[in-house]
Amino acid sequence: MSEKYDAILIGAGMSGLAAGIRLAQYDKRVLILEKHYLWGGLNSFYKRRGRIFDVGLHALTNFAPKGRRGVPLTKLLRQLRIRHSDLQLGEQNYSEIAFPTERLRFSNEFELFESEIARAFPDQVDGFAKLTEAIFAYDSFTPPDPDLLARGELAKFITEPLLVEMLMLPMCYYGSAIPGDIAWYQFAILFKSFYDEGFARPEGGIRPLLDLLVKRYKSLGGELRMKSGVAEILQQGAGSLRSAAGVRLENGEEIFADQVLSSAGFGPTMEMCGAELGARVTDEDRGQLSFNETVIVTDKTPMDFGNYGAAITFFNDSDTFDYRCPAPGGLGIDPRSGVICSPNNYAATEPLTEGWMRFTALASASHWGDLAQADATEYATQKQRAAEAFLDSASRFAPDPRPFEIDRDLFTPNTIRRFCGHPKGAVYGAPKKRLDGATELPGLFLMGTDQGLLGVVGAMLSGISMANRHCLQPTA
Amino acid sequence: MTRDEVILAIKDIIETIAPDEELDSLDVDERLRDQIELDSMDFLDIVMELRKRYGVQVPEEDYKELASLTSCADYLGPKLENVELKVGV
Numbered sequence: 252m253s254e255k256y257d258a259i260l261i262g263a264g265m266s267g268l269a270a271g272i273r274l275a276q277y278d279k280r281v282l283i284l285e286k287h288y289l290w291g292g293l294n295s296f297y298k299r300r301g302r303i304f305d306v307g308l309h310a311l312t313n314f315a316p317k318g319r320r321g322v323p324l325t326k327l328l329r330q331l332r333i334r335h336s337d338l339q340l341g342e343q344n345y346s347e348i349a350f351p352t353e354r355l356r357f358s359n360e361f362e363l364f365e366s367e368i369a370r371a372f373p374d375q376v377d378g379f380a381k382l383t384e385a386i387f388a389y390d391s392f393t394p395p396d397p398d399l400l401a402r403g404e405l406a407k408f409i410t411e412p413l414l415v416e417m418l419m420l421p422m423c424y425y426g427s428a429i430p431g432d433i434a435w436y437q438f439a440i441l442f443k444s445f446y447d448e449g450f451a452r453p454e455g456g457i458r459p460l461l462d463l464l465v466k467r468y469k470s471l472g473g474e475l476r477m478k479s480g481v482a483e484i485l486q487q488g489a490g491s492l493r494s495a496a497g498v499r500l501e502n503g504e505e506i507f508a509d510q511v512l513s514s515a516g517f518g519p520t521m522e523m524c525g526a527e528l529g530a531r532v533t534d535e536d537r538g539q540l541s542f543n544e545t546v547i548v549t550d551k552t553p554m555d556f557g558n559y560g561a562a563i564t565f566f567n568d569s570d571t572f573d574y575r576c577p578a579p580g581g582l583g584i585d586p587r588s589g590v591i592c593s594p595n596n597y598a599a600t601e602p603l604t605e606g607w608m609r610f611t612a613l614a615s616a617s618h619w620g621d622l623a624q625a626d627a628t629e630y631a632t633q634k635q636r637a638a639e640a641f642l643d644s645a646s647r648f649a650p651d652p653r654p655f656e657i658d659r660d661l662f663t664p665n666t667i668r669r670f671c672g673h674p675k676g677a678v679y680g681a682p683k684k685r686l687d688g689a690t691e692l693p694g695l696f697l698m699g700t701d702q703g704l705l706g707v708v709g710a711m712l713s714g715i716s717m718a719n720r721h722c723l724q725p726t727a
Numbered sequence: 728m729t730r731d732e733v734i735l736a737i738k739d740i741i742e743t744i745a746p747d748e749e750l751d752s753l754d755v756d757e758r759l760r761d762q763i764e765l766d767s768m769d770f771l772d773i774v775m776e777l778r779k780r781y782g783v784q785v786p787e788e789d790y791k792e793l794a795s796l797t798s799c800a801d802y803l804g805p806k807l808e809n810v811e812l813k814v815g816v
């Protein structure tokens with residue numbers, strides 16, 4: 252059969268591209284199928300009015316200098332055989348967690364964060380040291396308990412409620428699919444990726460990094476087909492011999508493979524397996540946390556117009572942080588907390604001449620989904636209204652870019668759904684992760700968001716480890 | 728391949744997968760893991776490269792035989808006896 256592949260990968264996001272490189276590197280016949288006309292998934296880019304906008308890049312977490320041992324970035328580069336210098340990473344100035352009564356700064360040097368905690372919460376220093384120790388002792392080899400939640404664990408070390416809230420805020424925004432909390436293992440992974448490793452930005456945004464991955468994949472003989480949405484996962488055999496056999500595309504074409512790895516999310520993937528397996532998808536498997544994003548381009552840099560030097564500001568306007576999907580109606584977003592980010596505040600050999608600020612708010616996917624269907628004009632009006640309310644809120648914590656504005660772009664959970672396929676635009680997918688990547692159908696595996704590793708670096712590591720485990724390991 | 732060539736072959740593979748490691752001063756009897764940074768993902772790559780370059784299969788239960796350069800030579804020597812060394816691929 253000429254059309255048979257060793258592996259078909261669903262989705263050309265970060266996880267799919269990384270898995271593809273691994274497989275192609277070892278001479279597997281591999282095909283990536285992507286329903287969009289562009290690769291990158293949630294980390295893609297788009298052009299508007301002559302400018303390139305990144306969909307989801309605030310910061311590349313897990314920054315490590317060249318050669319630092321034992322950290323995710325170093326492992327990832329090695330596995331994909333990419334040189335550190337090819338990423339052209341520029342380090343952040345600093346970032347901050349801002350509450351009305353306290354602000355904590357952090358940078359790529361862990362000592363800054365430690366000293367900030369000691370300054371603001373002198374009686375929590377011991378607890379914080381023990382917390383850090385517990386997190387560093389948490390090695391990634393022991394299988395984590397996905398049901399253990401961070402708030403409960405934090406309470407064992409930190410007795411000051413405000414510090415707990417301040418520690419929760421960035422971790423939830425950057426990786427929790429669970430309302431009000433985050434899995435403890437995710438918290439531990441993210442904590443290291445923020446404070447012990449750090450933030451950087453690839454020069455030129457996400458596009459050069461994507462180009463690098465796609466070029467490497469293709470040069471190894473990997474095949475990539477765009478505008479090729481998978482409609483169905485084909486199966487063979489029956490009973491205990493049943494397994495994945497390939498896919499049927501939306502246009503009806505059938506392509507066969509020994510293994511299928513999907514980054515489309517657990518729910519959507521199982522629903523592609525037909526009514527019987529699809530019916531087993533429960534509410535627990537469907538995430539709902541999603542975001543609205545407002546991007547403002549200005550004629551001066553944020554440093555020039557507002558003395559703003561932070562790469563990222565995580566803000567919350569009271570002493571308690573409420574991480575959940577806002578109810579539909581009202582503004583459609585929760586203006587009380589959010590993330591402010593400026594790509595200008597990373598080192599760069601060619602600094603950006605225009606100013607950029609991005610604002611991220613928790614949003615109600617059903618609010619925006621229903622509105623877009625019902626009334627396009629009202630949708631556009633409300634999008635602007637929500638953006639204005641959120642900018643008003645955020646400008647209590649960072650300078651207001653509006654007086655210097657020359658362009659803006661807004662997106663809602665609808666946009667996110669288009670880029671990743673997750674129902675409700677759930678950025679971090681399902682609350683319940685499947686860490687071994689296995690599904691009920693032999694030969695079909697998950698990678699990316701719903702396998703459990705998040706973010707740019709996390710998604711790539713997920714693709715790598717699932718490809719290794721299920722397709723390359725000699726016993727596989 | 729001679730014994731020395733097997734060691735060269737392994738070093739060359741390590742150089743490909745871990746270009747930033749210093750390999751000249753490796754002690755042949757000491758565990759590789761104790762001298763340079765190699766995790767289980769890297770060992771998988773050594774095995775995959777052995778298969779790709781020399782057609783030799785190392786089952787998972789034998790990974791432990793690759794612990795040091797000497798044990799690599801002991802284990803792989805017989806398997807690579809009639810195979811030509813390829814370096815710099």
Ligand SMILES: Cc1cc2nc3c(=O)[nH]c(=O)nc-3n(C[C@H](O)[C@H](O)[C@H](O)COP(=O)(O)OP(=O)(O)OC[C@H]3O[C@@H](n4cnc5c(N)ncnc54)[C@H](O)[C@@H]3O)c2cc1C
Pocket residue numbers: 261262263264265266267284285286287290291292293294306307308309310311312479480481482514515519542544611667669670671672678698699700701705706707708710
């Ligand atoms: C606004 C925003 C900001 C973010 N900021 C950051 C950040 O600053 N730093 C960071 O590290 N992470 C950030 N993230 C998260 C990061 O983007 C994701 O965790 C990561 O990109 C997920 O990659 P993935 O490969 O798992 O999935 P995805 O990117 O979701 O890729 C899945 C791919 O599969 C395709 N697909 C789905 N269904 C099908 C089908 N049936 N057939 C064919 N193809 C299909 C989709 O089109 C998509 O391309 C952000 C996300 C958002 C939305």
